[in-house]
Amino acid sequence: MAALQKSNALGAAMAMRLVVRWTMQQLKEQRAMLSSNSTFVPFFLQETAETGLVTCGRGDKKTKKGKRFKGSYGNSRPKREKKVERIKDRIEVPSYCRGKLEERRKEMSLGELREESFRRKEKREKESRVENFERRKKKSKGGREEEG
Secondary structure (H helix, E strand, C coil): CHHHHHHHHHHHHHHHHHHHHHHHHHHHHHHHHHHHHCCCCCHHHHHHHHHCCCCCCCCCEECCCCCEECCCCCCCCCCCCCCCCCCCCCCCCCHHHHHHHHHHHHHCCHHHHHHHHHHHHHHHHHHHHHHHHHHHHHHHHHHHHHHC
16 A cells, blocks of 8 residues: 555656646747747847756755755855864962952052063073073983993
8 A cells, every 4th residue: 555655656746747847848949939039039038048947056955964055055064163272371379369469469550560470471481491401401411420
């Protein structure tokens, strides 16, 4: 029974296709006759009569999952951009120090705050340079003692 219904559905679909094809051919013939009989028909209509129906763009497209992109003319979904994970070097300040820092910041002006942060940065850079220098010095001394 199910097979019979399926075959009937397929037959109906095929019949619909044939009807549509026949009507399209009729339209083509009518347009061709219209363009050949009259000389004042616009160029656009003459061109469509020769080639058939005018298709505008690519229309609706279906994805693999059956979802529909309406009127997608090209890249309907751009490539997903990879976000760079940013590592922020921040040191957690203990809660008992936070209050003191906030009070101090309220008292200082913006210029003073900038100067202080600049001084801290310079101090850290200097300390790291000194540490690197001492580390290199230890390595070079260690290498000489082993050789001698």
